[in-house]
Amino acid sequence: MVRRTKAEALQTRAQILDAAEQVFHRKGVLSASLKDIASEAGVTRGAIYWHFKNKHDVFMAMVDRSRLPFDSLAERAEDASEPDPLGRLREFMVYLLQQAVCDPGQRRLFEIMFQKCEFSGENADLLDRQRDACRDSAGRLTRTFANAIARGQLPKNLDRVKSVTWLHSQLTGVIMNWLLDPEVLDLERAATDFVDTCLFALQHSPSLRTSPGL
Amino acid sequence: MVRRTKAEALQTRAQILDAAEQVFHRKGVLSASLKDIASEAGVTRGAIYWHFKNKHDVFMAMVDRSRLPFDSLAERAEDASEPDPLGRLREFMVYLLQQAVCDPGQRRLFEIMFQKCEFSGENADLLDRQRDACRDSAGRLTRTFANAIARGQLPKNLDRVKSVTWLHSQLTGVIMNWLLDPEVLDLERAATDFVDTCLFALQHSPSLRTSPGL
DNA sequence: GTATATACATTCAGCAATGTATGTATAGGC
DNA sequence: GCCTATACATACATTGCTGAATGTATATAC
Structure with a gap:
């Protein structure tokens, strides 16, 4: 191959990251070699070393590339002027779970x-x-909870740290568990029930309050 | 070194597995070399190749070695003659979480x-x-749930698959999340509240029932 | 008491991956 | 129309690990 234009070079870079995603998913990050990624991308290792420092750099770039779609949804939930913060949070959580099921790229990630x-x-x-x-998401959840409490959607004596940690664990747990054994359950259908159960617990479980008697 | 007795050989084997646990934990399973494990165990690679086929075999042996302590507790919960299956389940879950915190070996695993x-x-x-x-645990949970339902500790119209999957996800999620950031929360203290919240949701959340109206 | 299997240590060949050095043709600035 | 930085491809040296082969001294069976 020969010298490409800048636009073509950017496309080459994207190709490498796409290939890395495939190869990392197929062989594992550490087991994947730059040779594997290069041949998957249809280039040589030279091209990779031009765009990236090493495999770790490729991996980091691949991870960074895909943090965007969730942010906008999550931001709305923590906006203090949002009249229904818990509703937005519910939307976001359901969307996240369903993306894990339906979007092959997200699932691969x-x-x-x-x-x-x-x-x-x-x-x-x-x-x-x-x-x-993780702490970022926890911070967002904390602010969203504050809004929800202010609007009477969550109890005033909710233990913030405990309940945020708990809810966050639920999300990662559901995704991780489902990825391990996708056959046992149609997560796309169950997503809303799972999320609603979590929200129900937040609203009514005495064990997540600061003062048990209320 | 020289030829050891059978008892000493067994100890050597255990030393290798202990060393593997340490090295796997420090460097990661794939990044760890047999040389690392050997020097950590105070033997040569020859000794490892005597007792095991290769690194993967060592890893498998290490994993197999530590599935015992939980079984007895979990078994009691699924015993049909147990008068308080939900109580046993609660005990087991709390114990599991606290072991993850307190037992360094379990945490390392x-x-x-x-x-x-x-x-x-x-x-x-x-x-x-x-x-x-995972399916084993799910099966146990399913049987435990059946007992709890029979004894009126859980609602009759509980969706088994959904609720078992959900509860199981909670456990793995809490452990995984806490391992990622142990500082934010004293899991040993919070364990009972987390477990109680989960059980509360199982008992009262409408979203885990088969027929929503009940 | 001898033979053999055992429980390792030591040595060696070979590979696969990495990083770098070098080659090379073109894009784009002047 | 030339020059140089760019965007790669190719070639090379190095490294570290693996697995197997071999060496060796002692338990242990007989």
């Missing part, structure tokens, strides 16, 4: 992160970033 | 499985075994 990835060595910083992302 | 392990290539069968183990 989840499977890579949950099953095909070692958080160690070079990837140790990825664990930190996961933790940061 | 969880961290290896959740964060330091790629389920791909040679480890693909491990994913199958995870799935099997």
